[in-house]
Amino acid sequence: MIYLTTPIYYPNDRPHIGTAYTTVVADATARYWRLVGEEVYALTGTDEHGLKIALAAESHGMTPQEWVDHIVTGFHEAWDLLDLSFDDFIRTTEARHRDTVRDVLQRMHDNGDTYLSRYEGLYCVSCEAYYTESELIDGNCPQHGKPVQIHAEENWFFRLSRYAQPLLDHIAANPDFIIPETRRNEVVGFLEQGLDDISMSRASLTWGVPLPWDESQVAYVWFDALINYVSAAGYSDDPARFARQWPAWAHLVGKDILRFHAVYWPAMLMSAGIPLPRQIAAHGWLLVGGEKMSKSNATQILPEELVAVFGVDGYRYHFLRDVSFGPDSGFSWEGMVERFNADLANDLGNLANRTLNIAESYRQGQVPAVADHSAPEEQVLVAAAAGALEAMAGFGEFRSKNALEGVWRLFGAANAFLEATAPWHLAKDPAAATRLDQVLNAALEALRVGAILISPAMPGTAARLWSMLGLPGAPDEGPLAETGVFGVFPASTVIKGEPLFPRLET
Ligand code: ME8
DSSP, rough: OOOEEEEEEOTTOOOHHHHHHHHHHHHHHHHHHTTTTTTTEEEEOOOOHHHHHHHHHHHHSSOHHHHHHHHHHHHHHHHHTOOOOOOOOEETTTTTHHHHHHHHHHHHHHOOOEEEEEEEEETTTTTTTEOOOOGGGBBBTTTOOBEEEEEEEEEEEOGGGHHHHHHHHHHHTTTTSEEEEHHHHHHHHHHHHOOOOOOOOEOOOOOOOOOOOOOOOOEHHHHHHHHHHTTTTTTTTOOHHHHOOSSSSSEEGGGHHHHHHIIIIHHHHHHHHOOOOOEEEEEOEEEEETTEOOOTTTTTOOHHHHHHHHHHHHHHHHHHHHHHHHSSSEHHHHHHHHIIIIIIIIIIIIIIHHHHHHHHHHHTTTTTTOSSSOSHHHHHHHHHHHHHHGGGGGGGGOOOHHHHHHHHHHHHHHHHHHHHHHHHHHHTTTGGHHHHHHHHHHHHHHHHHHHHHHHHOOOHHHHHHHHHHTTOTTTSSSSSSHTOOOOOOOOOOOOSOOOOOOOOOO
């Protein structure tokens, strides 16, 4: 089973294109694995406890629960707008999660990995994380550039220091545990310095999950949040499902929260005697004007602003095609318009438009099946389709850019095929009627295969194209290894319809 997770986001504001980036990549990955016939469980959700949320609620004059109930609807709306196909949405205020937090932390406690001690440290509420003096930049949090607070309390500690070597051993034995490699090296460097024990509870906060052995303290929000991944897999309420679903196939995260996922979380799991996830995949940041786009600065862009201009699939395509998974990536409206016009309006849009036009103009939409595609021009298309099918593996490995480049080579080949075979000339010559059928059939077949291959990235467009082609069922219904292979387009009635992607003005 492919159990794939996104971070659970803080419901302190509406989701922006940064949070949406991770979530769209996860959706395309999940859709790809479903397309190749795997059983998939894709999880997202919200991280609702902790000081940051308590403060956000207070500043809006609401209780924390009222606040999160209010904000979470914005997440559902945004994810629906982006056509995301998650199997589960976990909220850390749900009973299934609170029970699991208590069960997992109790196991860590029973294993002798906790102790009570006085803590004094520098805390950034936006990160919900501690920093050492040397990590600060001009005395401020290195991620948010905001002042940190001094926290001093009697807290429960987790013996994280015990796990530096076991983690190094695990990473050495499982080179794909952290991807990409630069991030793995970063984590290894951090572990090689040794780990300090960390505070895992809060005495001064009530908005959280009380520790089962000391109800006067609530779990530190990260020791609550990370556990969501096992809660949603049924750790406490469905052991049979947990046995099938865990370990997770991959946790998808931004690089800002890599340390929590690649160090704290596996150490917690080791302590609780739970197997580690197969992989932590960390991507870079979306930058706007050279800065990380975030809720706390004025560069925030909301998905709905872009969807209004580019449509949902224009949106999805841009982020899946133009952002390499791993490095930081600058976002610009100009770049997005350019890509939309070049790839969607021109390459795919025109191919569909021209091909369906030919079918309507010269065959009244009735397309005959042909014997095969053995002519040399068609063989080029067959090869391009095979290449695209191979490139599709990229979707399953967080390389959607490569997958889509492969699919677009097929569309490029199909456009070149129409230029070379010029069906509009063939139509004028009654003796070329059979050749015209042959050419038309091949161009339609390129669109049929293309509809299947774009479906992880652009499910709505794939479905629309499918119905224009007059095909029964849905493009993502069959096993990719069979349906994605270039064959003979079945006899059908095609409908031209409206253009898929009308050109945008720059
Ligand atoms: O960290 N570019 O929640 P969060 C790319 N609740 N991705 C971005 C981004 C940007 N500019 N801004 C945000 C939390 N993200 C915790 C997680 S998990 C157990 C708990 C994405 O709402 C990216 O995936 O601050 C990042 O890791 C995540 O949003 C942080 O979301």
